[in-house]
Amino acid sequence: EVQLVESGGGLVQPGRSLRLSCAASGFTFDDYAMHWVRQAPGKGLEWVSGISWNSGSIGYADSVKGRFTISRDNAKNSLYLQMNSLRAEDTALYYCAKDSASYYGEGEFDYWGQGTLVTVSS
Amino acid sequence: EIVLTQSPGTLSLSPGERATLSCRASQSVSSSYLAWYQQKPGQAPRLLIYGASSRATGIPDRFSGSGSGTDFTLTISRLEPEDFAVYYCQQYGSSPLFGPGTKVDIK
Secondary structure (H helix, E strand, O other): OOEEEEEOOEEEOOOOOEEEEEEEEOOOHHHOOEEEEEEOOOOOEEEEEEEOOOOOOEEEOOOOOOOEEEEEEHHHOEEEEEEOOOOHHHOEEEEEEEEOOOOOOOOOEEEEOOOEEEEEOO | OOOEEEEOOEEEEOOOOOEEEEEEEEEEEOHHHEEEEEEOOOOOOEEEEEOOOEEOOOOOOOEEEEEEEEEEEEEEOOOOHHHOOEEEEEEOOOOOEEOOOEEEEEO
């Protein structure tokens, strides 16, 4: 059974940093691209970032480019999102999602975690 | 930059009725890269349809997807009580993008 478990969310002040983690199990992690998707309270889904199986291809939404960094550790079956210079508008539930393909941009998001909540407020 | 528009914003129907949800793109989307997701309150999204018309694993056949180019449709042939939810379309090219969603609620 595929499982994606996010952690690392919490309350953080504007301008500070936070690192999210996603622990994956139930599939061969290093065969697939992975993504972060967020959902602000009461709003729709917003793709944040994606990374290919070997970290060779990475993409970011314009809203986070230059502030967020996605990475993965295939030996630990883990996906990460380093979030710097956080803003109030980054407040959201952050989901980790598995891609059906090895390279991001080529597959749908076939499994999702339950999310970790990030609140940016002073 | 592609923009996805979903209509209607809210669809009020009764169990047993047919639901037709629309997703329109501002420019042509490869049919291979169009998906639909269902999200219920307090839950993560669930993949329903990929490649515009292929059902994901375990999805009942009352869900079907169609369309090409800039116009795509998700059809639920007979609404079951568990189908009342928000539905998002997504294009998953180099910059994955979700539509704003259509809420299907009970009339």
